[in-house]
Amino acid sequence: MLALALVAAGSLGWLAVVAAHDPQGAYGQSAAAWAQAIMSVGAIVAAIVIDQGSSRRARLEQREASARGRAVRLGSLIACAGMLETAGRVVLTRELDPEATTSGGVVRAVIAGQRMVSHYVANVQDDDPVLVWVLNRAADELDAAVEILTTRKLATEADRLAVSEAAREHARELRELVDEYEGGVLHAMSERTPPPVP
DSSP: OHHHHHHHHHHHHHHHHHHHHSTTGGGSHHHHHHHHHHHHHHHHHHHHHHHHHHHHHHHHHHHHHHHHHHHHHHHHHHHHHHHHHHHHHHGGGSOOBTTOOOOSHHHHHHHHHHHHHHHHHHTOOOSOHHHHHHHHHHHHHHHHHHHHHHHSOBOSHHHHHHHHHHHHHHHHHHHHHHHHHHTTHHHHHHHHSOOOOO
């Protein structure tokens, strides 16, 4: 807007000078030709200013959308960590059985979380390579957790404790990933050494 105001002020000043030197004043041919030229230039400047304003708004909206998307993804990882912690507690209540594995709603919830994070990884469109790396790491943690929850037999007390501790450990890893990302630790590390491509 400042640019437009400066152009308008300069244009009016120049037209006044031209009109003063034209025998017919402000209605002479010279003044009319300059007025037409100035209006054309003014229209171009106005278009540039408007385009720049639109670009700034578009960039701001893109940044806000990216921030919302990151918040949703990180929130999903925290939810998955909570489900794994619950699974770690629930498995300790299961009966010992050489043929049984951890099952029930809590395992189905963990599997749903695993699929959701896998979807994020498969469809990620983000200009934040550190977040992409975090999501890939989280997917690995969830894959490993689902593997042990659905295949490890609860034949002995040691099996039950091992499954419980594994679920809790994967939950801790997810929380640490989110904490380190939000705390900027991974960003600082990536500036020195970029995270490995999964």
